[in-house]
Amino acid sequence: MAPRTRNNPLALAVLALLWERPMHPYEMSMTLRERRKDESVRLNFGSLYSVVDSLVKHGLIEAASTEREGNRPTRTIYRLTDAGATEAVDWLSDLLRTPVKEFPQFEAALSFLPLLGPDDVARLLRMRVSALQVSITTLDAAREQARAQGLPSIFVLEADYDSALLHAELDFVVGLEASITDGTLEGVGLWRELHTRAAGGRLEPEEIAEALAPYFTTEGAPPTA
Amino acid sequence: MAPRTRNNPLALAVLALLWERPMHPYEMSMTLRERRKDESVRLNFGSLYSVVDSLVKHGLIEAASTEREGNRPTRTIYRLTDAGATEAVDWLSDLLRTPVKEFPQFEAALSFLPLLGPDDVARLLRMRVSALQVSITTLDAAREQARAQGLPSIFVLEADYDSALLHAELDFVVGLEASITDGTLEGVGLWRELHTRAAGGRLEPEEIAEALAPYFTTEGAPPTA
DNA sequence: TCCCGAATGCTCGAACCAGAGTATATCTCG
DNA sequence: CGAGATATACTCTGGTTCGAGCATTCGGGA
Numbered sequence: 001m002a003p004r005t006r007n008n009p010l011a012l013a014v015l016a017l018l019w020e021r022p023m024h025p026y027e028m029s030m031t032l033r034e035r036r037k038d039e040s041v042r043l044n045f046g047s048l049y050s051v052v053d054s055l056v057k058h059g060l061i062e063a064a065s066t067e068r069e070g071n072r073p074t075r076t077i078y079r080l081t082d083a084g085a086t087e088a089v090d091w092l093s094d095l096l097r098t099p100v101k102e103f104p105q106f107e108a109a110l111s112f113l114p115l116l117g118p119d120d121v122a123r124l125l126r127m128r129v130s131a132l133q134v135s136i137t138t139l140d141a142a143r144e145q146a147r148a149q150g151l152p153s154i155f156v157l158e159a160d161y162d163s164a165l166l167h168a169e170l171d172f173v174v175g176l177e178a179s180i181t182d183g184t185l186e187g188v189g190l191w192r193e194l195h196t197r198a199a200g201g202r203l204e205p206e207e208i209a210e211a212l213a214p215y216f217t218t219e220g221a222p223p224t225a
Numbered sequence: 226m227a228p229r230t231r232n233n234p235l236a237l238a239v240l241a242l243l244w245e246r247p248m249h250p251y252e253m254s255m256t257l258r259e260r261r262k263d264e265s266v267r268l269n270f271g272s273l274y275s276v277v278d279s280l281v282k283h284g285l286i287e288a289a290s291t292e293r294e295g296n297r298p299t300r301t302i303y304r305l306t307d308a309g310a311t312e313a314v315d316w317l318s319d320l321l322r323t324p325v326k327e328f329p330q331f332e333a334a335l336s337f338l339p340l341l342g343p344d345d346v347a348r349l350l351r352m353r354v355s356a357l358q359v360s361i362t363t364l365d366a367a368r369e370q371a372r373a374q375g376l377p378s379i380f381v382l383e384a385d386y387d388s389a390l391l392h393a394e395l396d397f398v399v400g401l402e403a404s405i406t407d408g409t410l411e412g413v414g415l416w417r418e419l420h421t422r423a424a425g426g427r428l429e430p431e432e433i434a435e436a437l438a439p440y441f442t443t444e445g446a447p448p449t450a
Numbered sequence: 451t452c453c454c455g456a457a458t459g460c461t462c463g464a465a466c467c468a469g470a471g472t473a474t475a476t477c478t479c480g
Numbered sequence: 481c482g483a484g485a486t487a488t489a490c491t492c493t494g495g496t497t498c499g500a501g502c503a504t505t506c507g508g509g510a
Binding site: 009012013016019037039040041042088089092093095096097098099100101102103104105106107108109110111112113114115116120121124125127128131132135152153154155157158160161162164165167168169171172176185186187188190191 | 234237238241244262264265266267313314317318320321322323324325326327328329330331332333334335336337338339340341345346349350352353356357360377378379380382383385386387389390392393394396397401410411412413415416
């Protein structure tokens with residue numbers, strides 16, 4: 001048995017759903033939608049079916065029956081195996097216990113900020129602030145509605161977490177935009193100078209390289225391993 | 226020309242590096258390491274070479290020359306094209322302007338928390354708190370060192386962002402653990418009851434299903450599209 | 451009655467990604 | 481001065497992921 005890789009959390013979602021009752025894949029996807037879990041787990045059809053196949057191959061779930069209703073395509077109904085139940089608990093425990101490094105796209109963008117000029121960046125960040133505010137409002141409304149329906153908080157913790165992250169990002173972006181605009185961000189002078197010298201056209205490559213050189217060319221060893 | 230998909234931020238990193246000067250792939254990876262950008266962009270060799278190929282195919286970069294030094298494998302040196310420069314600026318602008326939905330694994334784990342019992346979850350969360358504190362300390366030390374070397378903040382914004390997210394997560398987890406432990410989390414009574422009834426063995430599937438039923442079986446329409 | 455569109459349920463291929471593997475060269479240290 | 485460790489520079493392979501596409505059924509309106 002090939003050593004399973006725990007990369008796609010959709011597989012965990014499948015295990016969790018089958019914990020409740022046997023289902024066919026399409027029903028899994030509909031149930032995840034209904035419970036808004038598709039906001040926390042990337043769900044698409046192709047992945048769902050391959051994830052299910054892989055779980056079968058590793059003995060974590062098994063086909064319980066196949067049925068056809070009317071003249072629709074036949075559906076295969078899967079159930080959890082004992083190994084699958086164990087794996088669900090182990091995997092979930094690991095995810096809770098140990099933070100895994102994520103690579104948000106915005107973080108990547110921040111890494112390459114100096115490509116753009118400070119004024120452009122400030123303008124884009126203001127647009128991001130608006131978008132984040134809209135997201136927060138929408139999310140809060142959804143949480144409010146869930147609460148109004150009497151759904152206990154334990155079942156919507158993921159939305160609370162999402163909200164916490166959104167607020168943190170909003171604060172960060174607001175602060176960053178302000179410090180660029182009022183010039184208090186350390187290094188913004190150098191940055192602006194580079195881009196005004198290149199005004200009108202594309203920034204000369206060498207300029208960035210030269211600006212960075214003093215900080216990177218000489219030293220090479222990691223600070224702490 | 227096939228419509229390029231902007232999924233792997235490593236491609237943006239390649240464009241950003243070639244903006245400074247022509248390089249061969251291995252040098253790109255070393256430069257990213259040196260500047261600690263591999264903390265913000267997922268970097269591995271296989272992906273790097275395929276990303277470079279794909280950029281060539283789409284005319285965003287091109288081979289400038291190939292050389293061999295001593296008897297080492299030949300290296301192909303790439304340079305940015307005009308189209309590539311445009312794409313870098315457009316892509317970066319998009320990333321800054323528009324938040325994209327991410328799917329952190331911890332959020333997925335929170336979605337399926339009720340699989341475990343409240344006491345187990347609380348214990349695991351306490352371990353997560355420790356791990357997060359270590360991460361924060363390590364990151365702060367690295368930032369401090371960068372500052373001490375005189376590297377202006379603009380070049381390490383990504384670490385500030387990371388730090389902001391880590392703090393937000395830490396606060397969230399601390400609060401969650403406390404509210405589970407002291408019983409103030411809404412629904413924790415129901416949750417605990419379910420798991421003590423199943424004490425000793427595996428939770429009976431039907432129990433979860435029944436507990437969830439009142440909240441999900443009747444309504445189906447999204448709150449807001 | 452018949453057609454349109456939505457819902458149901460899955461299949462397929464192409465792209466993408468991870469990371470182990472390969473092969474040489476140079477450095478290190480007794 | 482030779483053995484192993486480290487650095488250089490990729491290549492290969494097999495799995496994963498995406499999302500469009502397909503085939504069917506059902507409901508509702510003209």
